[in-house]
Amino acid sequence: MKILKTFITLFLFMSFSQLHSNETNNILKNKILKNIRCLICQGQSVYDSESDFASSIKLIVDRKINEGLKEEYVYEFLREKYGDWIVYDPQLNKKTYILWLLPLLLFLFGGAIIYKKVIINKNNKT
């Protein structure tokens, strides 16, 4: 009886961890698929598309995740095959410096103006 109890507990534990692992993989897979552009569709991600190309990419991503590969590696694999265009989130490189840095510069510039207007003027008044 004791052996049976141990066996059932072990079985339930293993099933639960398997279920948990599948769910984690599914979340990661959907996250990756939403960030991959369907190259033959108009403005659709691979996640949203049912095209042949999208379904092949879905299978590849699923395979890579099940092999235990990390999210970044999956993007790297696809970038190597299709270039930066395949991924919605562009990497920081010499082509995208302006894209990444301009909002930050504008934010700092705006912040400086607000600081000058509000804080310094307030100090001058007092």
Added chain:
Amino acid sequence: MKNKGILFIVVGFLCFSFVIFYKGLNNPNTYIPETNKKKNIPIFNARDFYSGNYITSDKIFEENIFYIVNIWASWCVPCRVEHPLLMQLSKNQSVKLIGLNYRDNFNNAKNFIDEFGNPYSRILIDKDGTLGIEFGAYGVPETFLIDKNKNIIKKFVGPINQEIVNEIKLIIK
């Protein structure tokens, strides 16, 4: 003086934005594949069309010659158009053609080959399209030229024409 400075910054910013957006108008918003980028051939394991046995990429590309990988399907109309040119290329001794049968029905593919001839030294089955992804393909037909160092040196999207055949012949000569 202060207002002039602000006006200058605003106008400067608008001009900058205009240039960026104007340049962006000329950029196409569709995918344009890099056709001349040198890449290593992928490492894969695929099923042979006739024997049904699995074979590794090392075995497929083992000879010290040029290879052409052509992705085709019996349902693909442009594949019929380019087929006579593939037959013409297959007569060349310094190149071997490998066919990748993409998302196809076996009997239809076999009928296609029986009807139009077999230019391929080996045909591989790509039932789910993942082998095509390994090559960086996104449609059918696509053709890849592989050099003796096992690098993909050229990629031709769409059906090949006589001009492309001449270009390939010039490279493999």
